[in-house]
Amino acid sequence: MTAQTATRPDSGRQQSAREERGNRKRTTPFPLLRGLLPLVVLLSVWELAGSPGSPYFPPPSTWGSALIALWENGVLLAAVVATLTTFSIALGAATVLGAGVGLVVGGSPAADRALGPTFEFARAMPPAAMVPIATLLLGYDETMKVTVVTLAAIWAILLNTRAGVRRIDQTLLDAARSLQLGKLDRIRKVIVPALLPAIFLGVRVAAPIAVVITLLVEILTNVEGVGALIAQSQRTFQPARVYALIVVAGALSFLVNAVLGAIESYVFRYRPSTAGGGE
Amino acid sequence: MQASDQPITQDAPTADRTEPQAQVKRKVTFQCRNLTVELGSSEGATCICRSVNFDVREGEFISIMGRSGSGKTTLLRILGGLLAPTPDSSVRYYGERVEGPPPGVITVFQNYAASLLPWRTVEKNVALGLEGKVGREEARERVADALAMVGLGKRAKDYPWRLSGGMQQRVQLARALAMRPSVLLMDEPFGALDAMTKTSLQDELLQVYERTGATVVFVTHDIDEALYLSDRVLVLQGDPSTIGESLPVHCSRPRHQIETKQSEGFLALRRKVYEAIMQRHE
Amino acid sequence: MSSRSRRLGRVNWPGLLTLALLAGAWEATVRWSLLDYQYLPAPSAIARGARTLLASGELIPNVLHTLMVTLIGWSIASVIGIGLGLLLGLSPTAYRYSMTSFEVTKAIPPITFVPATLLIFGFSLRMELVIVVYVGVWPVLINTIGGVRGVPGELLDLGRMLHMSSWTRVRKLIVPAAVPEILVGLRLGLTLCLVLAVVAEMVGNPAGLGHALVRAQQALQPEKMFAYVLSAGVLGITLNALFRSAASWMLPPPAGGPEGGTP
Numbered sequence: 044m045t046a047q048t049a050t051r052p053d054s055g056r057q058q059s060a061r062e063e064r065g066n067r068k069r070t071t072p073f074p075l076l077r078g079l080l081p082l083v084v085l086l087s088v089w090e091l092a093g094s095p096g097s098p099y100f101p102p103p104s105t106w107g108s109a110l111i112a113l114w115e116n117g118v119l120l121a122a123v124v125a126t127l128t129t130f131s132i133a134l135g136a137a138t139v140l141g142a143g144v145g146l147v148v149g150g151s152p153a154a155d156r157a158l159g160p161t162f163e164f165a166r167a168m169p170p171a172a173m174v175p176i177a178t179l180l181l182g183y184d185e186t187m188k189v190t191v192v193t194l195a196a197i198w199a200i201l202l203n204t205r206a207g208v209r210r211i212d213q214t215l216l217d218a219a220r221s222l223q224l225g226k227l228d229r230i231r232k233v234i235v236p237a238l239l240p241a242i243f244l245g246v247r248v249a250a251p252i253a254v255v256i257t258l259l260v261e262i263l264t265n266v267e268g269v270g271a272l273i274a275q276s277q278r279t280f281q282p283a284r285v286y287a288l289i290v291v292a293g294a295l296s297f298l299v300n301a302v303l304g305a306i307e308s309y310v311f312r313y314r315p316s317t318a319g320g321g322e
Numbered sequence: 323m324q325a326s327d328q329p330i331t332q333d334a335p336t337a338d339r340t341e342p343q344a345q346v347k348r349k350v351t352f353q354c355r356n357l358t359v360e361l362g363s364s365e366g367a368t369c370i371c372r373s374v375n376f377d378v379r380e381g382e383f384i385s386i387m388g389r390s391g392s393g394k395t396t397l398l399r400i401l402g403g404l405l406a407p408t409p410d411s412s413v414r415y416y417g418e419r420v421e422g423p424p425p426g427v428i429t430v431f432q433n434y435a436a437s438l439l440p441w442r443t444v445e446k447n448v449a450l451g452l453e454g455k456v457g458r459e460e461a462r463e464r465v466a467d468a469l470a471m472v473g474l475g476k477r478a479k480d481y482p483w484r485l486s487g488g489m490q491q492r493v494q495l496a497r498a499l500a501m502r503p504s505v506l507l508m509d510e511p512f513g514a515l516d517a518m519t520k521t522s523l524q525d526e527l528l529q530v531y532e533r534t535g536a537t538v539v540f541v542t543h544d545i546d547e548a549l550y551l552s553d554r555v556l557v558l559q560g561d562p563s564t565i566g567e568s569l570p571v572h573c574s575r576p577r578h579q580i581e582t583k584q585s586e587g588f589l590a591l592r593r594k595v596y597e598a599i600m601q602r603h604e
Numbered sequence: 605m606s607s608r609s610r611r612l613g614r615v616n617w618p619g620l621l622t623l624a625l626l627a628g629a630w631e632a633t634v635r636w637s638l639l640d641y642q643y644l645p646a647p648s649a650i651a652r653g654a655r656t657l658l659a660s661g662e663l664i665p666n667v668l669h670t671l672m673v674t675l676i677g678w679s680i681a682s683v684i685g686i687g688l689g690l691l692l693g694l695s696p697t698a699y700r701y702s703m704t705s706f707e708v709t710k711a712i713p714p715i716t717f718v719p720a721t722l723l724i725f726g727f728s729l730r731m732e733l734v735i736v737v738y739v740g741v742w743p744v745l746i747n748t749i750g751g752v753r754g755v756p757g758e759l760l761d762l763g764r765m766l767h768m769s770s771w772t773r774v775r776k777l778i779v780p781a782a783v784p785e786i787l788v789g790l791r792l793g794l795t796l797c798l799v800l801a802v803v804a805e806m807v808g809n810p811a812g813l814g815h816a817l818v819r820a821q822q823a824l825q826p827e828k829m830f831a832y833v834l835s836a837g838v839l840g841i842t843l844n845a846l847f848r849s850a851a852s853w854m855l856p857p858p859a860g861g862p863e864g865g866t867p
């Protein structure tokens with residue numbers, strides 16, 4: 044009797060867990076596919092109604108051939124590489140600078156007060172509008188691209204790091220000191236790992252901004268990259284290429300997000316997964 | 323049951339713990355004289371404690387009680403070398419002025435979630451203070467011992483978030499024990515736990531106390547807990563606060579959750595401590 | 605402390621001093637050609653440029669054009685975003701049968717649509733408006749959906765317990781609970797609308813701040829360019845501040861209030 048009552052809830056829980064898992068496996072792809080319906084309908088209508096020669100709305104099938112042509116003459120690959128290079132260098136620079144400055148202003152209220160208005164002022168300048176100035180000062184090259192993108196991406200990382208420093212629990216610092224950890228160990232083993240989630244959150248926010256600004260700079264300045272290729276296709280009236288490259292840009296930004304997401308879940312694998320909370 | 327227990331635990335180091343007279347001969351671990359604390363905020367400094375005087379003797383289990391905001395945490399942080407009192411105060415640990423955490427003094431915090439490193443497993447959390455100070459082999463042994471002492475040997479590889487609150491607090495205790503501390507400073511360590519977990523952790527703490535012979539300074543707002551665990555209860559009173567009362571607890575060890583708490587001496591003390599805490603300051 | 609000296613105490617003197625020192629260093633750099641940037645104007649030259657633009661009547665009409673397009677585009681975007689967001693947030697069926705499409709489309713950086721709209725609408729105001737509306741819809745849409753779907757279950761149970769009709773529930777519980785998040789979306793949208801208006805003016809519609817900026821660049825007049833960029837920045841700050849104060853006036857004060865002190 045007692046054995047029975049003891050096992051019943053347990054087995055019940057196991058069973059429901061199994062069901063849940065089974066359900067999830069069975070149903071997960073469907074909502075995603077179902078949700079694609081409007082897009083599929085839109086593209087189908089476009090395909091059927093659009094004429095291949097349309098200067099505005101060439102059907103999606105023509106995008107594919109435009110893309111293949113771009114791939115075969117190597118232009119596409121060069122543009123993608125250029126865009127990703129600018130993006131990576133700028134995001135890296137923004138991370139180092141943003142985290143460094145964020146650490147300083149987060150840790151020292153005096154520095155925060157002294158630099159606050161300057162940052163507010165600099166942050167208010169729209170990066171898009173900075174592009175013509177940057178070209179005038181730095182020229183039409185990679186340095187200019189990286190500078191503009193870094194300046195646009197730095198704020199999210201700086202502000203998140205600053206907030207992270209302020210959020211560190213005094214108890215954590217006290218515990219480290221109470222355990223006789225030296226200053227270097229406190230930074231290396233406690234403070235940096237404790238700040239990593241905040242810094243990474245900043246990077247996650249900054250990455251899409253960096254992608255957008257990279258494309259923007261390329262569109263505005265025609266310095267090599269996917270954005271420049273889109274602008275050039277528009278200027279030479281090749282609508283199929285424009286649409287195809289828009290899809291490429293979307294794929295790139297999706298890829299960047301996915302890579303960062305994978306890095307995040309690897310670095311923070313100690314954290315509870317979002318699917319099931321701890322008991 | 324109790325009769326057969328008593329002779330075993332009453333010999334060796336525990337024997338003299340039950341005799342308050344014996345404590346007089348023991349060395350002074352902490353000596354606080356004219357201890358005054360001022361904490362600054364944006365509106366200027368506030369005086370938290372004024373002219374606090376007390377001693378903690380070696381091997382003693384002492385509890386500090388007082389109303390919320392009376393400065394218990396502040397006092398404990400000063401003993402732990404995490405906070406400096408005003409310059410004319412004197413806080414000494416075995417005769418040495420306390421400037422920074424003294425060796426062998428480990429604090430256990432109430433907020434276990436904030437004091438464990440979420441990116442380290444249980445065993446790595448426990449090893450944190452040992453790394454680079456003792457050899458790998460010894461560290462592993464000490465971690466295993468400490469985890470066994472708090473009954474968490476099987477959860478060594480888990481991350482803290484997988485453990486219940488009581489288990490997480492045990493990890494923090496194990497982390498302190500792995501350092502082989504001579505003094506444990508505990509700030510409401512069981513304050514956030516449910517009543518059942520609390521009582522079992524109290525008994526575990528008493529066992530650890532008997533086995534290690536450490537000195538314990540224990541902050542709590544639970545009168546029963548203070549009396550059940552301690553040799554002496556200090557009550558903070560007033561604003562800024564001072565030690566209003568220092569009450570020895572003459573209950574024999576080992577203690578028992580029901581028998582000790584129902585004994586006459588316990589109940590009389592309970593009333594006394596309650597009145598001391600509730601006393602309006604003039 | 606008198607109220608005036610307290611107000612003075614709140615001014616961030618070290619911060620302003622740093623800003624002034626930086627401006628001074630910049631001025632010195634340019635005056636004495638410490639850095640080799642041919643087109644770097646000194647702050648004093650930028651101030652002079654701004655004054656010239658104000659006096660000649662070039663600045664204000666451009667600012668007004670950009671402001672107008674931003675506000676019109678943002679209003680349209682907000683209506684679309686909130687309407688569509690309520691639909692998708694309230695109807696699980698609509699959500700299920702379209703959310704992935706929105707997720708996929710959202711992944712495409714809106715900036716890449718600028719050349720496409722240029723292709724379709726040419727160098728026109730319509731092109732600028734379309735791109736401003738498009739970019740403004742997203743944050744409003746996403747936050748409205750999030751706000752509506754994030755309404756706590758207890759609140760919905762409360763509605764059921766009080767036997768509210770579903771329309772009453774939407775009106776009295778769900779929408780009010782979602783308002784703070786919708787407001788965040790609206791504010792983000794406003795910022796984006798302004799930025800994209802400027803971008804559209806730079807490459808497409810020949811009007812407004814963006815176009816003036818490009819013209820100054822072509823004329824190699826960096827002090828005017830800086831003046832236009834500053835104007836765009838000030839416009840952004842002003843719109844944001846206005847929106848914030850309007851929002852805080854609409855919303856009840858945040859919970860919590862002053863920290864509880866000891867009695």
Ligand SMILES: Nc1ncnc2c1ncn2[C@@H]1O[C@H](COP(=O)(O)OP(=O)(O)O)[C@@H](O)[C@H]1O
Pocket residue numbers: 361362363368370388389390391392393394395396397866
């Ligand atoms: N950093 C600080 N600055 C100013 N006042 C503080 C600070 N920390 C604590 N206090 C104040 O000191 C008093 C004592 O705090 P604490 O020692 O935490 O009390 P307890 O632990 O007894 O509840 C409280 O009134 C609290 O508001």
Ligand SMILES: [Mg+2]
Pocket residue numbers: 394395396
């Ligand atoms: Mg406390």
